[in-house]
Amino acid sequence: MAEIIAASHGLVVTQAKDISQSSLALEADVVVIGSGAGGAVAAYELAKAGKSVIVLEAGPYVPSSEFTEDFSQAIVQLYEDKGTQTNADGDLMVLQGRCVGGSTVVNGCVAFRTPDYILDDWQKQYGLTNLTVDALEPYFARVEANLGIHVNPEHEINRNSAVLREGAKKLGISWKPFQRNIRECALTGHCLSGCATDRKQSMLVTYLPWATAHGARIYADTKVTQILAENGKATGVLAEVTDPKTGVKKADVSVKAKLVVLAAGAVQTPLLLQKSKLANSSGQVGKNFACHPSTFVVGQYEEDIHPWRGAMLGIYVDEWAHPSKGGYILEGGGAGAVELSAVTQPGLGEDFMDYMANLKKLAGIVTLIHDHNVGEISWDDDKKKIDYRVAEADYPAMKAAIASAVKLHFASGAKKVYLPTVVHAVVENPAEADAKVAAIELGLQSLRMVSYHPQGTCRMGSDAATSVCTPYGETHDVKNLFITDASLFPTSIIVNPQVTVYTLASYIADYIVQN
Amino acid sequence: MTQNKNKAASDVSAALAPLSRRSVLKTGLWAVAGVSALAAGGFALLRPSPRDSLPVPAGLVHLEAQHYHLFSRLTEILLPTDGTALLPAAQVPVVNHIDGLLDALDPAIRQQLLTGLALFDNAAVVTHFKRFVDLPDADALAYVGDWVNSGVMPKRALGFVVTKLTHTGYWMDSQTWPMVEFDGPVSRRWGIPSRGNQPLPG
Ligand SMILES: Cc1cc2nc3c(=O)[nH]c(=O)nc-3n(C[C@H](O)[C@H](O)[C@H](O)COP(=O)(O)OP(=O)(O)OC[C@H]3O[C@@H](n4cnc5c(N)ncnc54)[C@H](O)[C@@H]3O)c2cc1C
Numbered sequence: 001m002a003e004i005i006a007a008s009h010g011l012v013v014t015q016a017k018d019i020s021q022s023s024l025a026l027e028a029d030v031v032v033i034g035s036g037a038g039g040a041v042a043a044y045e046l047a048k049a050g051k052s053v054i055v056l057e058a059g060p061y062v063p064s065s066e067f068t069e070d071f072s073q074a075i076v077q078l079y080e081d082k083g084t085q086t087n088a089d090g091d092l093m094v095l096q097g098r099c100v101g102g103s104t105v106v107n108g109c110v111a112f113r114t115p116d117y118i119l120d121d122w123q124k125q126y127g128l129t130n131l132t133v134d135a136l137e138p139y140f141a142r143v144e145a146n147l148g149i150h151v152n153p154e155h156e157i158n159r160n161s162a163v164l165r166e167g168a169k170k171l172g173i174s175w176k177p178f179q180r181n182i183r184e185c186a187l188t189g190h191c192l193s194g195c196a197t198d199r200k201q202s203m204l205v206t207y208l209p210w211a212t213a214h215g216a217r218i219y220a221d222t223k224v225t226q227i228l229a230e231n232g233k234a235t236g237v238l239a240e241v242t243d244p245k246t247g248v249k250k251a252d253v254s255v256k257a258k259l260v261v262l263a264a265g266a267v268q269t270p271l272l273l274q275k276s277k278l279a280n281s282s283g284q285v286g287k288n289f290a291c292h293p294s295t296f297v298v299g300q301y302e303e304d305i306h307p308w309r310g311a312m313l314g315i316y317v318d319e320w321a322h323p324s325k326g327g328y329i330l331e332g333g334g335a336g337a338v339e340l341s342a343v344t345q346p347g348l349g350e351d352f353m354d355y356m357a358n359l360k361k362l363a364g365i366v367t368l369i370h371d372h373n374v375g376e377i378s379w380d381d382d383k384k385k386i387d388y389r390v391a392e393a394d395y396p397a398m399k400a401a402i403a404s405a406v407k408l409h410f411a412s413g414a415k416k417v418y419l420p421t422v423v424h425a426v427v428e429n430p431a432e433a434d435a436k437v438a439a440i441e442l443g444l445q446s447l448r449m450v451s452y453h454p455q456g457t458c459r460m461g462s463d464a465a466t467s468v469c470t471p472y473g474e475t476h477d478v479k480n481l482f483i484t485d486a487s488l489f490p491t492s493i494i495v496n497p498q499v500t501v502y503t504l505a506s507y508i509a510d511y512i513v514q515n
Numbered sequence: 516m517t518q519n520k521n522k523a524a525s526d527v528s529a530a531l532a533p534l535s536r537r538s539v540l541k542t543g544l545w546a547v548a549g550v551s552a553l554a555a556g557g558f559a560l561l562r563p564s565p566r567d568s569l570p571v572p573a574g575l576v577h578l579e580a581q582h583y584h585l586f587s588r589l590t591e592i593l594l595p596t597d598g599t600a601l602l603p604a605a606q607v608p609v610v611n612h613i614d615g616l617l618d619a620l621d622p623a624i625r626q627q628l629l630t631g632l633a634l635f636d637n638a639a640v641v642t643h644f645k646r647f648v649d650l651p652d653a654d655a656l657a658y659v660g661d662w663v664n665s666g667v668m669p670k671r672a673l674g675f676v677v678t679k680l681t682h683t684g685y686w687m688d689s690q691t692w693p694m695v696e697f698d699g700p701v702s703r704r705w706g707i708p709s710r711g712n713q714p715l716p717g
Binding site: 072075084198210345424 | 698
């Protein structure tokens with residue numbers, strides 16, 4: 001048998017510009033919706049097992065040679081809604097990738113296994129008794145090997161993270177270097193604009209070219225509009241090809257398939273099921289949305305930090321990660337000029353320009369909390385709606401995370417700390433930290449929040465009355481319709497989610513092949 | 516007079532207060548500018564400004580002359596560079612960049628924002644008897660601060676949007692980066708080769 005080899009650069013993708021006919025009828029064993037973390041892994045594993053696979057991706061194919069390393073451009077080029085996706089209240093940006101490779105193209109490379117206590121909770125609360133640490137161990141190991149996941153060596157810990165590490169040591173709190181899915185990191189600090197030199201092991205340079213090497217066909221600019229089912233079994237999808245430059249529809253597509261794998265991400269997956277009127281006998285489709293609402297706490301130092309230089313994410317503090325200790329983590333995170341101009345309100349006019357003039361002396365901490373699954377994704381006429389407000393039950397974690405970040409900055413040598421509030425709030429010295437943080441009035445338009453981690457809108461569970469998918473990712477209601485993306489998570493997982501998605505997708509793909 | 520001003524200010528707040536309802540906010544951060552749909556009728560272009568007759572550069576797609584003058588004034592107020600090593604804001608096409616940023620918005624939300632900008636400019640007539648674009652520097656800065664730090668959510672949100680757009684319109688310009696040692700794109704400059712695709716796993 002001929003050896004199967006992946007292309008050395010780029011991907012073979014059918015794009016809108018390649019399509020001249022107004023309708024396309026395709027057929028395959030499996031149609032995969034979305035080419036991000038969940039879709040790409042499922043596509044490769046199923047193609048490798050000998051199935052014919054078609055991947056439909058709503059976003060464009062942007063080869064890494066076109067990445068600009070300019071965040072203002074990347075957000076328009078590579079992100080959902082050109083980076084303007086927010087919750088309904090408008091106080092939380094919800095970032096997702098929208099391109100071939102999905103969010104994995106723009107993510108920060110941080111790689112965590114699902115915490116044991118989260119898997120325990122899923123077993124106890126949701127009947128996911130199959131997803132034990134032992135059962136998932138080989139899948140984690142496979143993903144980690146495939147994606148070059150390794151602990152940051154010293155040279156991948158930038159100055160931003162190095163100063164925070166010193167502060168953590170002084171405070172005697174637990175910190176660790178991150179693990180990341182990257183090979184020979186070029187230390188450019190531009191992860192969120194896509195890795196222009198293909199060092200990040202995103203789906204664009206791993207599972208997708210591997211899937212095509214095994215015969216999978218990828219269609220970009222192709223948005224699935226409906227999932228089809230007959231007699232309780234999935235039978236295929238309908239989709240539309242749109243020219244990304246003009247927004248004009250070019251073709252209707254239908255794909256007939258024995259199996260549909262839905263991996264459009266935790267916002268689009270429930271929307272598609274709702275539109276298709278499928279898999280919702282539990283009424284849970286779109287419910288239980290969580291997103292790790294995140295803030296960026298900036299400290300100003302005397303020394304030069306240059307927070308955009310080096311690997312973007314170096315170390316993290318897990319002292320308070322366990323839910324019994326607070327349920328939040330702090331991540332040492334670099335950022336560029338445009339991002340730093342937007343994450344805080346250091347004052348106006350001269351105060352703002354003074355903050356920016358000291359840009360190279362700033363260091364950042366990302367806060368992530370184990371939020372409750374209180375949000376909901378739905379249609380509001382023909383527009384999507386992300387109804388999510390930080391639950392009052394999460395206010396203590398949100399404040400504790402910010403307070404700990406402020407303390408860590410001061411312990412690390414910061415001269416002042418800018419709170420991530422919409423209104424002006426600067427902590428000038430450690431003595432006023434607690435009072436200033438306590439004074440933050442949480443509620444609408446209070447914090448500058450971003451979510452990088454939408455999850456949980458089609459949760460797995462053993463009980464069909466309270467969950468959308470079985471413990472093996474198949475929808476309870478529609479046979480041969482599987483979900484492999486972040487919408488599967490029954491609860492938020494505290495840590496960055498990509499490895500959990502890859503692992504669940506690998507596990508579900510094996511289950512499909514074996515059954 | 517002060518009493519009148521305070522009364523007028525609370526009138527503006529009152530006009531905006533019911534708009535903090537969830538139903539009004541539902542279309543997202545940008546849509547809070549939609550408050551103006553109610554209020555702008557009362558304020559719009561109440562006072563002509565000498566700025567109205569100043570030239571407007573060609574090439575703006577979304578912003579009209581009044582918005583251009585508003586953001587020009589915001590640029591002067593929010594991006595002071597005199598006496599600093601920063602690039603003078605006047606040398607940066609801030610408003611053109613803002614116009615470009617608006618491309619990304621859903622057209623309906625963009626329209627609401629544009630109306631909101633008119634409200635922002637004209638609401639100053641109630642408190643200061645002048646449009647925002649005509650306020651002296653200190654008053655103009657205080658006016659923006661009043662919006663940004665307001666307890667009235669739509670007002671705070673619109674203040675947030677105008678400042679964020681102005682700040683981003685300046686800092687997204689690569690000419691501003693060398694002064695703060697921000698490196699910008701580096702891979703090509705440094706000649707870093709692409710690693711390409713990872714070979715298939717064994
Ligand atoms: C800026 C950013 C930074 C992040 N950093 C990290 C990190 O450091 N570590 C980490 O673990 N996680 C990180 N994440 C999160 C991580 O990347 C995601 O959790 C993960 O990629 C989710 O996988 P998914 O399959 O659910 O969705 P995605 O990877 O988002 O893929 C969904 C795909 O489906 C496509 N799609 C949507 N609708 C349709 C449709 N109707 N038809 C066809 N295609 C459709 C989308 O365009 C997209 O390409 C980050 C995310 C972002 C946005």
